[in-house]
Amino acid sequence: MELLEPFLPRTHIAYFSMEVALRDEMHTYAGGLGILAGDTVRSCADLEIPVVFVALVSHLGYFRQMIDTEGRQHEAPDAWDASRWCSKLGAMVAVECDGRPVWIRPWLYIHTNIQQHSIPVLLLDTDLDQNAADDRSLTNRLYGGDALYRLKQEIVLGIGGVRLLRALGFEIDTYHLNEGHAALLGLELLRHWKTKSSSPSCDDTAYDVHAVREHCVFTTHTPVEAGHDCFPYALVERCVPGFIDLPTLKSLSGEDALNMTRLALNLAGYINGVARRHAETTQRMFPGYQIHSITNGVHAQTWVHPSFAKLFDIAVPQWRHEPEALLRAVNLSDETIATCHQSAKSDLISYVRDSTGVVLDPRLPVVGFARRMTGYKRPLLLFTDVEALLDIAGRHPFQIVVAGKAHPLDHDGKQAIAEINGLISRMRGKLTCAFVPEYSMQVAKALVAGADVWLNTPMPPLEASGTSGMKAALNGVLNLSVLDGWWIEACMEGETGWSIGAPGDDPRQHASELYRKLDREVLRLYYDDSLRWRRMMKQAIAYIGSMFNSQRMMRRYASEAYLR
């Protein structure tokens, strides 16, 4: 417990997230949500914002992606050893679930930044001798299993997490829910404050929803319906019967099923979307709530390639703490920018060669596309018309690198991976394209720094924010993206990158618009006007890097959401 002592007196904010990307070797994340949580940890350390993070330990990770000779995705457990990176804490709490106690014990991971500022992260574990065999596996697989498994995980995270913080001695004033997964924590708070304030004369069904709202911040992350967890009340009643009486529960979380987003909206006093457009979309989906917007950012130090980091250390010495200062990157010299980029690109080329056998040509531009492989991200849009794509490559040779995982139950996403791999074989010899398996922090770092153009083709308005393009921009990689999520705020056409299509146009035109832009503007510029290309690289670093970083994001959460 001494390990926690430095944090206990000053930490009054708890950040709950199903996943958190702390380091590549710790498989406690699946994708963008976890990366954001990890960048949040890192910025809290830099800015000395005292927050304790709570997530699941996920002993078997999300999954390890393997691509077979037919180009299909297969999933394997992605085990990691918590004892290598974390310390086991002594405290244990139980949650009564499905008729028996589920015991929870935390691992403590301490993130320490370069100034030796530290942030504690509690990773919840149910793999304990005290637990029934089924319960021991609850914290194994991130987003794995069926609805019952997921509900129990969310009970462990939300209810267990709050109890654990209390048992460890934290006095938390503000609970930040990173997505709806942890919304059950609000129910635990409701119960807690009711017992505390009730006197014999009080109506004992009166929960103090207002008091809970005072203490909860909710960040919603997706306008995609399937992204909002819903559980049948029968399942909820089976797991935690009478935890909160059913009429109250239904009034907070929906009549038909327990909707975790609805519950979080009702129990949070500050609600935000992750970009301006996303906040507007959320406002339309859930009228009656005030939806603020705090646009996501990325942790500059984490995502900047070492060659650029060295350059920034000399030219913009304060950039690590104060990425706003990257505005001065417009004054960097063309030669240094080009040299740094070439170094990042050759790292990518080595990585692609080692992981796929595909040999990229350093003289040709690389278009990078790495996404969760799922419907609304439209991973096949670039490949809508292979002949057109080959025509473009005939005029202006280029190369493509693709990466991304599909959730094991997302058949369309898995189909898209197989199709892309089929097309890659078909185009061999005419257009070099590689599919890099196992999209992870490490792969993302190589890709976002080493590509020349970063492509994003979501179906508007479904991309809540998107963050990989921010990482790319920090490395002088130019975004070519549909106007959705963060890109609406960052795109200065022909200056910081390019848009695909126009606001409000027909998304069916996006493929032809993408081809037109790629052909006539992006690749043409690459070959015909390297001076202007480099100026755009500098402007991407300066205008995007100075703004779309998690330092700015956390200062806003601190002043607008935490210090209400």
Ligand SMILES: *Cc1c(COP(=O)(O)O)cnc(C)c1O
């Ligand atoms: C940054 C990142 C994401 C999120 O990127 P999007 O642009 O939101 O798709 C997902 N996975 C990994 C590994 C990342 O590094």
